[in-house]
Amino acid sequence: MKNVTHSDSCSVANVLGEVRVSVTFRGTHTGSFRVEVDGNPVQPNADGTVTVGTATTLKGASVLIVTVVNQVGPTKFFELDYVMQGTLCGPFTVQDTFDDGDPNATVRETIRFEAVVSRRSASPRKRSRKRPRR
Amino acid sequence: MMQLRFRVGRVCTAMAISFLIPRLVHAQTPPPFELDLSTPDVAAFTILGVAPTQIERPLTPRALALSLLGAATDDENLIPNKYALVAAPFWMRPNKLTIADYFRPTVRESLAQTFTFSLATTPVSSNTDIGVGLSVSPWAGHGSAAFADALASLQAINARYLAADGLVALLTEIANGKSLDPLGTSPLRPVLQGFIDRPNAEALKDFLQRRYEELFTSVVPDPALKGIVDPDAIAQQKKTALATAKRALGTAVDTLFASDPLPVLSGPVGDLLRHVPEAPTDSKSIQEARSIIAYRVLAQVIPPVALLKSSAETAMKASVAEVHSEDKLRMGWMLGVAGAFASRVPNDAFTGGQQLRWAFWASPAYRNEAVHVEIIGIVKWIQRDVVEGPDLFDFGARVVKQAGRTAVSAEFLGRTERADETAPVTQRLTANVDYKIVDKAFVTVAFGKDFADPSAGKPKGGIVSILGFSIGLSKNPTVGQ
Numbered sequence: 351m352k353n354v355t356h357s358d359s360c361s362v363a364n365v366l367g368e369v370r371v372s373v374t375f376r377g378t379h380t381g382s383f384r385v386e387v388d389g390n391p392v393q394p395n396a397d398g399t400v401t402v403g404t405a406t407t408l409k410g411a412s413v414l415i416v417t418v419v420n421q422v423g424p425t426k427f428f429e430l431d432y433v434m435q436g437t438l439c440g441p442f443t444v445q446d447t448f449d450d451g452d453p454n455a456t457v458r459e460t461i462r463f464e465a466v467v468s469r470r471s472a473s474p475r476k477r478s479r480k481r482p483r484r
Numbered sequence: 485m486m487q488l489r490f491r492v493g494r495v496c497t498a499m500a501i502s503f504l505i506p507r508l509v510h511a512q513t514p515p516p517f518e519l520d521l522s523t524p525d526v527a528a529f530t531i532l533g534v535a536p537t538q539i540e541r542p543l544t545p546r547a548l549a550l551s552l553l554g555a556a557t558d559d560e561n562l563i564p565n566k567y568a569l570v571a572a573p574f575w576m577r578p579n580k581l582t583i584a585d586y587f588r589p590t591v592r593e594s595l596a597q598t599f600t601f602s603l604a605t606t607p608v609s610s611n612t613d614i615g616v617g618l619s620v621s622p623w624a625g626h627g628s629a630a631f632a633d634a635l636a637s638l639q640a641i642n643a644r645y646l647a648a649d650g651l652v653a654l655l656t657e658i659a660n661g662k663s664l665d666p667l668g669t670s671p672l673r674p675v676l677q678g679f680i681d682r683p684n685a686e687a688l689k690d691f692l693q694r695r696y697e698e699l700f701t702s703v704v705p706d707p708a709l710k711g712i713v714d715p716d717a718i719a720q721q722k723k724t725a726l727a728t729a730k731r732a733l734g735t736a737v738d739t740l741f742a743s744d745p746l747p748v749l750s751g752p753v754g755d756l757l758r759h760v761p762e763a764p765t766d767s768k769s770i771q772e773a774r775s776i777i778a779y780r781v782l783a784q785v786i787p788p789v790a791l792l793k794s795s796a797e798t799a800m801k802a803s804v805a806e807v808h809s810e811d812k813l814r815m816g817w818m819l820g821v822a823g824a825f826a827s828r829v830p831n832d833a834f835t836g837g838q839q840l841r842w843a844f845w846a847s848p849a850y851r852n853e854a855v856h857v858e859i860i861g862i863v864k865w866i867q868r869d870v871v872e873g874p875d876l877f878d879f880g881a882r883v884v885k886q887a888g889r890t891a892v893s894a895e896f897l898g899r900t901e902r903a904d905e906t907a908p909v910t911q912r913l914t915a916n917v918d919y920k921i922v923d924k925a926f927v928t929v930a931f932g933k934d935f936a937d938p939s940a941g942k943p944k945g946g947i948v949s950i951l952g953f954s955i956g957l958s959k960n961p962t963v964g965q
Contacts, residue, residue, distance in 0.1 A: 351797055372707060377579055378586035380635060380706040382642035384650065384699065389668045391650065391702040398707040416649065418642050420804050422635075422811065423586050427578035445578065453804040454797070456649070 352455040354446050358432075359462040360439035362405045369408060370399035370435040371415060371461075378423025381430075386414040399435060408463040415461070421453035432459055527602050527617025527822040530843075568604035568615075572597075582708035583635075587627040594624040598820075608828065613840065617824035625814030627712070628853050634807040636713045639705040640721035641800045644729060647700035648793035652786060654695065659783035662775075672698070681771070683778040685741040688785065692737065693730045700726050729792060736788035740781065813851060813886075820847040841868040845878075856886040862897070873937075875902040880912075891918040899935050910936040914948050928952045 373383045385392045385400040388411055394400045402413050419428050426447045434440040444457055574596050585593050598621040606613050657666040664680070667673040672695055679687035705718060825842035845864035852858070864878040880897035897912040914932030921927060929951055936945040 373704075374582065375706050375708060376582060378581045378583060380583040380638070380709060382639055382646060382703050382705050384646050384702045384704065386650075389654075389666050390670050391699050393702050394704045398704055398710070400702075400704065416646060418645055418800070420638055420642070420800070420807070422583055422804075422807055423579075423581070424572070424575040425577075425579065429578065429580065452801070453808075454800050 351452060352446075352449045354444065354455060354457045355460075356442075356444045356457065357460040357462070358440070358442040359464050360434065360437055361464050362409050364438040365405035365408060365436065365463070366438065367436045368404055369402050369437055370395070371402055371413065372399045372433045372435070373415065373417055374431040374433060374441070375419065376429035376431060377425060377427050379419055379421050379428045381417055381419040383415055383417040386416070387411055389414075409465045411463050413461045413463070415459045417457045417459070419448075419455045419457060421448050426450075428455070430457055430459070432461070434461070527600070527615075527619045527824045530615075530617065530822075530824060530845075566604065566606040568602055570600055570602045572600045574599060583706060584708040584710075584712060587631070587712050589624055591622050594621050598624050602824075610830070612829050613826055614829055614837075615824055615826045617822060619820060619822035621818060621820045623817055623819045625816045625818040625851065628810060628813065628815045630853070631807065631810040632713050633717065634803065634810045635709060636717040637721055638800070638803040638807060639709070639713070639718045640725045641796055641803050642705070643700050643703040643722055644725050645793060645796035645800055646703045647696050647729070648789060648796055650699040651692070651696055652790050652793055655782055655786050655789060659779055659786065662779050680775055680778040683774055683781055685737050688781065689734050689737045692733045692785070692789070696729060696733060697726060700729070732792060733789070736785060740784055740788070815851050815853045818849045818851070820849070821845070822847075839869060840872055841866055843867070858884045858886075860884070873901075876900070877902065889920040892916070893918075895932075897935075910945060912945070912948070 371385055373381075375381050385394075385402060387402050387408075392400050392402060402408065403411065415432060417430055419430065421428070428446060428448065430444045432440055432442040432444075434442070439461075442459065442461065444459060446455065446457070448455055581593065581597075586597070589597055598619070600617075600619045602615075602617040602619070604615040604617070606615075654666055658664060658676075664673055664676055667676065672691060675687070675694065676691045679691060700722070705713075821844075823842070823844045826840045827837045828840050829837040843864055843866040845862055847860055847862045849858060849860040860882045862878065862880055862882075864876075866876040866878065868875055876899055878897050878899050880895065882893055882895040884891055884893040893916045895912075895914045895916060898909045899912070900909050912933065912935045914930050916928065916930045918926065918928045930948055931950075932948045934945045934948045
């Protein structure tokens with residue numbers, strides 16, 4: 351089975367409250383996912399989201415989302431959107447293709463919650479450049 | 485009535501060739517593509533008048549397909565000589581649709597997903613007739629209950645795979661690092677610590693089964709499946725899968741402990757565990773020995789857990805194939821519209837092509853999953869070249885009964901000519917049988933009475949007798965990103 355690894359980061363400054371993670375499967379395909387916070391599996395909510403914590407508990411934490419994607423539609427392209435409710439980060443997107451002859455793929459997405467804003471942190475909106483004063 | 489010279493030997497030869505062709509194509513194209521056969525209903529074939537049926541069955545579109553039709557059964561040569569290439573452009577590039585959009589598409593999504601282009605050729609004496617067709621379905625129906633059931637089964641298998649995958653990763657990390665740190669602050673850490681302090685089968689079973697369950701129940705099915713798949717169906721399948729996996733883990737631990745791992749230990753710790761009299765017996769040495777044996781056992785339990793993972797992976801592949809199989813036919817109300825034109829091209833002068841006819845038709849259909857019966861209607865307008873005869877208006881219906889590998893259908897078409905309102909309605913009545921020989925081998929036979937065509941010297945209509953087969957080249961086209 352094809353294995354894809356990917357990572358993103360989110361500054362805790364962009365965490366607004368309780369953080370809930372969910373995955374949207376695109377490309378007319380389907381699949382399942384599970385979430386670990388610092389190595390511990392987290393049980394899902396009834397609505398299909400997974401609560402991973404708050405700004406306080408997530409500072410420096412690493413969230414691993416392991417997803418298996420199954421090819422259903424007649425195209426080999428797939429896309430996974432990692433939606434981070436309760437933050438200004440994301441959605442983080444992974445795009446890839448299924449291998450020929452194998453209709454399944456595993457994607458490991460790691461999201462690090464950084465205590466300080468770094469260049470890799472996802473920014474909710476682009477800052478407009480200020481025009482220099484004349 | 486025309487006497488058929490249908491020789492079994494000739495048919496067998498044709499069949500052998502027909503299966504050889506896809507194998508050769510398969511061998512020449514690295515990486516191998518998936519062959520996927522579908523019924524040979526192609527708009528471009530229809531306009532050429534060589535399709536086994538005049539009323540097409542609405543099918544789930546494929547990205548790219550190749551159709552070949554054999555000659556009529558009374559011909560000397562049964563090698564396929566009619567070819568069609570069918571392409572659905574939507575599936576050749578990435579899309580943002582979810583499984584829900586695919587299972588129950590809106591009108592707009594239906595139009596995009598089902599738009600199909602087809603190109604077909606057939607030899608006519610020293611010329612070649614070329615047909616070009618476009619088809620689309622504003623209403624493409626919805627996925628079947630069997631399709632939804634297959635998706636539910638797949639979700640349960642996904643949970644098996646993800647749980648086993650997580651357990652293998654954890655055990656590997658613990659065994660390699662000889663530390664319980666990968667467990668972090670998990671409530672199961674004291675359970676495994678108990679096993680490290682005093683290795684025994686029950687403690688290990690307890691840890692493995694509880695951790696597996698923790699991982700298994702943390703798996704979330706695709707949120708887009710809500711409204712498609714019955715959550716109770718997934719829950720029931722997951723319950724069974726979890727119980728089976730926990731039993732397998734228990735058996736694996738029992739087997740491991742039955743095959744005494746102590747002989748593989750060497751040195752003073754092994755001597756201690758083997759009760760060698762001169763071995764150190766202080767509590768620290770004993771604890772160290774127990775810890776070593778516990779981590780050794782954890783390493784040895786990885787292969788049986790990895791076996792759970794690989795068996796889930798195999799089951800997942802089979803389950804996806806089942807999903808594809810159940811995705812062939814959509815249910816409920818459907819409407820297909822198509823247009824096509826045909827030209828005749830002299831073999832020695834491509835620029836001397838001449839338009840023969842063009843046609844436009846609409847096919848409302850209803851397919852019932854409970855009784856596996858579908859009814860398809862058609863109205864078709866055919867504009868013909870003066871040389872070919874007057875313009876035609878066709879109307880009719882087709883009833884299809886699916887029974888296992890076989891689809892039997894009866895098709896009736898009435899035809900009137902525009903030029904002569906007093907001209908009688910002529911009919912075409914055929915019986916069609918589509919049979920799936922093996923998983924990816926599909927043959928179709930059509931037999932019956934054709935339209936009357938006085939201009940072609942058939943005042944009462946001739947016999948329709950067609951043997952055909954279809955080859956899907958790939959539903960996963962290799963298109964660069």
